[in-house]
Amino acid sequence: MTKRARRKAERPTEILDAAFEEFVKTGYSATRLQDVAKRAGVTKGTIYFYFETKERVFQEMMRHKSQELLPDLERIAAKSVGSHAQRLRALVTFFLGRIAEDRTGRETLRLLIAEGSRFPDMVDQYHDEFMQPVIDHFKRVITAGVTAGEFRAASATSFTEVAVSPAMLLSIWLMLFGSRRALDIKSFTEASMDLIMKGIEER
């Protein structure tokens, strides 16, 4: 494959990466495709060669950026061992840690929240392909723990959305306040773990 051909094959991705940065910086409406082009090192025309409209660029970018967390989560879940409590701890640790590190995931969520009403399908997709699977991961481990007698059979274990709550707070806090009103991530993670484990364990 020639260097030129390689570049050609990478163009769309380069454009979507550039689009991500620009959309994050100024939001959908206020972002100029001109700036996306400049950041990607191409010209406006080139963007229109690969994507029909600005909307399309946004949608493809979101699709492109949304598919990174889930595989890792599955990998973690697959190879997790030990008691159910240990497995749940591993899940929580990984998940919160990932959110703390993963700026892309947070910004994707931000864009989803910001532009959701303009792109309802995208929101549905985010729910079905990310949110619900994440909740289900938790549900699987927790339900197994209940069956095994490690966790209480109660509303806290049957409605696992609540176990994901700390992750959501962390996401929003980091995207909103970032460094301006810093959050002690380590303490927050410990507190979350403490609350969740003590909250569901059988006595």
Place this chain on the structure above:
Amino acid sequence: MTKRARRKAERPTEILDAAFEEFVKTGYSATRLQDVAKRAGVTKGTIYFYFETKERVFQEMMRHKSQELLPDLERIAAKSVGSHAQRLRALVTFFLGRIAEDRTGRETLRLLIAEGSRFPDMVDQYHDEFMQPVIDHFKRVITAGVTAGEFRAASATSFTEVAVSPAMLLSIWLMLFGSRRALDIKSFTEASMDLIMKGIEER
């Protein structure tokens, strides 16, 4: 007071209310002041008689809409009675219930998330005047409960941000998925209460 004077006094609020609806519908950039005007029953020019720029309309609107929850929270906290556990329950119940009912609060948060990078001062203000006070309310009750021996002295009770997590998940879920992917609010509230109370109570 004459009819004219009465109108003048009410105009700014009418405009800000209309602005809220429009900004919520399409976001800051994509909202036309023209439409805000129409919704408020005035013309473009009138908006500029009361507010300098579109940015100013947005900021004033956010300020106007942000100051509704806190007083109620304080009222609840003030007149709460019983054990610390009972008081915490009352707080959680009120808070989640309020989020479920209060579309305005959720949409305000949505706008803050969406346009935060454009209005950093607004974000700081939101943290200082809303987020932190809410956390502090929880901290006060929980800390008192720890002192009284009702709650465990542990990370879950020292880092009270985590107790607010369910509220954040509920907010985001409702603003994002709304009716499209309904959440059983009653069950979620029960699960949250269950997790929090069991998670922090002394055994």
Place this chain on the structure above:
Amino acid sequence: MTKRARRKAERPTEILDAAFEEFVKTGYSATRLQDVAKRAGVTKGTIYFYFETKERVFQEMMRHKSQELLPDLERIAAKSVGSHAQRLRALVTFFLGRIAEDRTGRETLRLLIAEGSRFPDMVDQYHDEFMQPVIDHFKRVITAGVTAGEFRAASATSFTEVAVSPAMLLSIWLMLFGSRRALDIKSFTEASMDLIMKGIEER
């Protein structure tokens, strides 16, 4: 006459004076009647009570401000004595001196030049009621001097517009460059006088 009545009678003049300053500062189109009102210590509505439109304010202001130089010139001419050379010297001295001092006259000319194409009648009026009379004043003295044998009978004395030239240069220079590129008015006046007198005197 009551104080109120007196104020009332002065209002139009106050407005025109304010209008002069504002129009001078920003030109006809860019001047806001709002600012004129504020400077005059009234509100927009009041201006419209006295004048039909912005155009009218401008026209009346120009009429108001244009009628100050001529009477003085006539007074000087009337009471001038001595040889024709002495009388011409007096005229030149007064005229250049007056231009140097009279910011109003210069700014009026500036506005006329700037907005002339919008107000052709105003230009005609300026010519007929100011420019031509000034030239005629010079012509009267110079022609008398020629008849008396003091001045040469030549084109320089028959086409007296040329004797007014230095005044025009001074006007434009002061209005354009003002203090930024200062002109030595005393030297300029001397040079003008020298040129004119030596240029037309009989030998």
Place this chain on the structure above:
Amino acid sequence: MTKRARRKAERPTEILDAAFEEFVKTGYSATRLQDVAKRAGVTKGTIYFYFETKERVFQEMMRHKSQELLPDLERIAAKSVGSHAQRLRALVTFFLGRIAEDRTGRETLRLLIAEGSRFPDMVDQYHDEFMQPVIDHFKRVITAGVTAGEFRAASATSFTEVAVSPAMLLSIWLMLFGSRRALDIKSFTEASMDLIMKGIEER
């Protein structure tokens, strides 16, 4: 050079020429870029492709139009021969003749006078790059004539601004009154020449 490239190279000039006509017709503030575009045979957007703002269009246009007289003046001065009196005559003849013919130069001056307070740098530039050089041209010839004993050593020859006066009167007269109050240019030139030459010649 392709057709497209040729257009691109010519566009800015075409736009500035169109801008000149429109600004002359209605002044800076009242001129619509829309009309400039139409006259240039393009659309609004195209103007903004080449120039940042309306102000910029005006400034570039003034720069573009201001640089036409001086080179000719220098050419005339360079190849002038004969006595100093003859050389001065040539200069005056050329200068007044040029002003009479050169509508562009007069309109440029008109715009400068009209909009000078909005564009002070432009005024300074006009002084430094046009006014002063012209005066210096006259000064050079006259001073040489004084040294050679042809002209008197007096204020009229040391302060050469005065020798430029007739040109200024002619400019203003033509731009203000134009055809409405016609001036006999030939007679005016003769009278100017007569006054200047007799006014400075040694006897």
Place this chain on the structure above:
DNA sequence: GATGAATGAGGCTTCATTCAT
């Protein structure tokens, strides 16, 4: 007489999109 809230036409400017090269 005077006020100033309200109007709405109109101008500057931006930017998604097109298309000839």
Place this chain on the structure above:
DNA sequence: AATGAATGAAGCCTCATTCAT
């Protein structure tokens, strides 16, 4: 494939003018 000149719809904002009080 890629460019970038050109378009023109659309939005923010201004301000002359009106008119109820």
